Amino acid sequence: MDRQPDSLPKLTETNGKSPYPPLQNPSSTDAEEEKWDLGWLVAVTRRRGLLMAGVVVGTTLLAGGLFLFLTRFTRPQYEGEFQLLVEPITAEEQLARSSTRAQGADVDLQRINIEQSSLDYESQIRILKSPKLLEPVVSKVRQKYPDITYENLIKSLKIARITSLSSDKKELGTKLIEVRYQDTDPEKVKFILDKLSQAYLNYSLKERQSTIRRGIQFIDSQLPPLRQRVDSLQQQIQTLRQRYNISDPEQQGKQLIETTGRLDQVAADNQSRLAEAEAKRDALAQQLQNANPQTVLGTQATSSDNTSYYQTLLNQYQQVQAQIALESSRLQPEHPAMKELMEKRKNLQNLLKQEASRVIGTATDSVSIAQARSQAVNQAQAEINQRIRQLSTITRQYTDLQRELLLATDSLNKFASRREALQIDAAQQEIPWELTIPPRLEADGSGQPMKVNSVSKVRFLALIFVLAVLLGVGVGFLVEITQDLLYSTDDVKRSTKLPLLGVIPHNKFQFPEVSISVKEAFRSIAKNLRLLSKNHAPLRSLTITSAEEGDGKSTIALKLAITAAAMGQKVLLVDADLRHPKIHELLDLPKQPGFSNLLQSDQDIKNLLQLPPNYTNLMVLTAGNSSLDLAELFTTNRVESLFQKLHAMFDLVIFDTPPLLRLADSGLVAAQCDSLALVVRLGKTSRPSILATLEELKFSSTAVLGMIVNDAPETASSIQSYYHLTRKS
Structure with a gap:
């Protein structure tokens, strides 16, 4: 308190x-607190000194004795290694080997990213350790070393991807795989590493060729259906053209639209002529009904280019009419000359009526002709519209067939190009993996095989002693803290x-x-x-x-x-x-x-x-x-x-x-x-x-x-x- x-x-x-x-x-004061802390440490050390010393001595004797016992019966181990480059490191090499991914000859060199890896290293390392790949190696090694098995081979075999540190201290993976093997016989280590390196190189070559063959087989299986598809689409397009008598639906559609425009203009002109003819016919009929034929013929004579006949009749009628007027002043109607003139006038009037009727009939014929022409134009327009509607459906079918034909042709061309690239790559028979470091043993400065499990006994025993001291001090203070009793007057003063x-x-x-x-x-x-x-x-x-x-x-x-x-x-x-x-x-x-x-x-x-x-x-x-x-x-x-x-x-x-x-x-x-x-x-x-x-x-x-x-x-x-x-x- x-x-x-x-x-x-x-x-x-x-x-x-x-x-x-x-x-x-x-x-x-801080000095008093520090003095008390140091005093408590000294007091704990004094109280638990015997326990600490016992732990230190016991741990040192036990661990040191066990270490010396194990080192006495431990045989020296030797280790060897080799390194494999499993991916290309330059853009040119990557382009040369890119055919395994069926990129073809049109690969853009500038788009290749040599920093990225397409290989799953974890899976690849598991494959390299698999029994399927190592059993043949074990069979070859067993001819010289009969005691070798897959189990003891895999226990001493270490395969890992080599990493490096970037400028910002981040760990980056390289494109190298390191293979290490340990054994008590250095010659055995070298022999096994030689067999492993050869097996891995053969595996890479076989895997590459197998990949290429599978790629070619897949492409060969896809080419016939693609060719059949292209031929079928071409035949459908040809049939469509022959059936509807078209070569280019788009061009023909433009022509039909132009024809529709012309027919619309003709229909408009004919409609104007029909209205004009009907108006003329109605006017002449009205004139014939309300007036004499001379008026009808006079109108026809002024509006027609062929006026000689109409004019002759009118002139004759007017002359006879003038003679009758002249002779009526001196002759009686019963006079023969007057009767002759009257008969002649009557005949001329009949001729004028007939001619006026013919003129009205001609106007009626003009109306009929205009009506017939309108019907013909309307029928032509209906036919053109029907063809336009039909052509839209045909155009859609034609466009779909053309698009499918384009895609099928493009796929056919790509498969053919990739097949050619794979055949070229198979002909090169390039090994994708390379030995950057051949199989070798770890050696000392004199070139002799170096023991990898040799440990300095003095250093190791010193380390054991240091750890034992730390353990003893820890045990002593742990017991002190666990009991948490007051042992000195300083403890009492500090606590209360x-x-x-x-x-x-x-x-x-x-x-x-x-x-x-x-x-x-x-x-x-x-x-x-x-x-x-x-x-x-x-x-x-x-x-x-x-x-x-x-x-x-x-x-x-x-x-x-x-x-x-x-x-x-x-x-x-x-x-x-x-x-x-x-x-x-x-x-x-x-x-x-x-x-x-x-x-x-x-x-x-x-x-x-x-x-x-x-x-x-x-x-x-x-x-x-x-x-x-x-x-x-x-x-x-x-x-x-x-x-x-x-x-x-x-x-x-x-x-x-x-x-x-x-x-x-x-x-x-x-x-x-x-x-x-x-x-x-x-x-x-x-x-x-x-x-x-x-x-x-x-x-x-x-x-x-x-x-x-x-x-x-x-x-x-x-x-x-x-x-x-x-x-x-």
């Missing part, structure tokens, strides 16, 4: 704050951030016998308490407790009470641990009646106090009936007055209470006391328990004076009290 509680009960003169000075500097009231050395004697260092330690604690009471508010009562059972709080409470009494104070020791009381056992006193009886009923305190033999100024109040619940006893109203009486009767009242962790008893007693001291046993008290205890005390009103360290290896003379230093300063 980082700070002390801010208040103590029963001390009204302090305005609710603790009357005691700060027990430590709340701000720790509280001062040490005193450090009790380990006592090898049984109570009541103690060593001199233990006596001095308790005198130092008692002196600190007296100095605290002298310089500040009187310390009348003190709770001695611990976080866990077995930390020695009861013994420390008893010895502190004895020491304070020996130094002249009137001291009362109260055994408030009703769960596991021990004070009466240590002093050989009766347990009942005691503290629980005093809380339970109004009894005289003096009747319950016991005076232990051989001790002055010391009175003891034992636990009493331990079956009672202390929490229930503290609910009575007499508790506060009881503690006031005890404070008035004694200079110092020390309470031995149960452990604080997960129990309410100690908190109830401590709340009635001036302060509390927490006992820690080194090597036994765990850090989590003491931190949990301090966390619980944050929520109480009890002031924690500090820590009392029990069972410490240090002597009391090595501990300088905080209060002693404060007084000197």
Whole structure:
């Protein structure tokens, strides 16, 4: 915990704050923290040194012995290698070998990307390790080395793609495959690598030729259907042309459209002529009906190019009409000459009527001719439109056939071109893989085969020792962290951030016998308490407790009470641990009646106090009936007055209470006391328990004076009290 509680009960003169000075500097410097960390490391190393050393020695002996044993029976291994270039590295080579992908002779050299790989290296390496490819090699090698099998060959065979690092530290794959083989016989390694290299080159050649043959066979199987398709489409086009008597549907369509335009113009002109002829016929008929024939003939004579006959008749009629008018003035109608003239006029009138009728008939014939011409034009237009509609269907069929013919012809040409390229490539019989590094053995500077499994024993043993040291240190600190106990006063100060009231050395004697260092330690604690009471508010009562059972709080409470009494104070020791009381056992006193009886009923305190033999100024109040619940006893109203009486009767009242962790008893007693001291046993008290205890005390009103360290290896003379230093300063 980082700070002390801010208040103590029963001390009204302090305005609710603790009357005691700060027990430590709340701000720790970086140098102190670093010193504590280094001290903890040294302490852990000292405590776990034997374990660490045992792990180091055991690991070194075990691993080193195993290494020496294995190296003694390990036969030397030799390794050889060869490298294969499995893809072209230049654009020219890639173009030369591109026929395996049936690109033909029209491959654009500028479009070849030599950085990209078309080979699946992982699959290719698996093929190179497959039994189908290696079994023939094993059969050849077995003739010289009968013990060779596919299984032991593949165990010692390593095939991998060679990689490189780019400028930006990225791993890039090359077009090289490296093949390595290990064995105890260098000649065997060289022999097997020779057979493997030859087998892989033969495989590449066979695979290439097989690929080319499969390509040619596929193309040969596709060419006849393509030719038949082309011929069939050409025949369909020819049949379509012959059936509809067309050579080019598109051109013929243009001609029909032009003819349609001309017919439309003719139809328009004929329609105008028909209307004109009908109008003329109707006009002449109306004139013949409403007037005399002369008017009709006069109109016809003025509008016709052949006017001689019409004019002659009109002239004769006019002459006869004039003679009749002239002779009528002197001749009678019965006169023969007049009758002759009248007869002649009548004949001329009949001729004029006949001619007028003929003229009207001619106009009617013109109308009929115009109508017939319109019908002919309309029929021609209908026929042209029918042909146009028919031609659109024919054109669509013709276009579809032409497109299919173009695609089929293009496919036929491409297959023929690729077949020619494959035949040229097969004739070249080019091996696509090349040996960039022939089979060879790893050799030293003198050219002798080099052992690949030779290891420097000194270096390896040194490495084993270093690893053993690291393992030993790790095991030691792991055990330390797992147990997480407090082992030194520095651990206590670093974990609790509280001062040490005193450090009790380990006592090898049984109570009541103690060593001199233990006596001095308790005198130092008692002196600190007296100095605290002298310089500040009187310390009348003190709770001695611990976080866990077995930390020695009861013994420390008893010895502190004895020491304070020996130094002249009137001291009362109260055994408030009703769960596991021990004070009466240590002093050989009766347990009942005691503290629980005093809380339970109004009894005289003096009747319950016991005076232990051989001790002055010391009175003891034992636990009493331990079956009672202390929490229930503290609910009575007499508790506060009881503690006031005890404070008035004694200079110092020390309470031995149960452990604080997960129990309410100690908190109830401590709340009635001036302060509390927490006992820690080194090597036994765990850090989590003491931190949990301090966390619980944050929520109480009890002031924690500090820590009392029990069972410490240090002597009391090595501990300088905080209060002693404060007084000197």
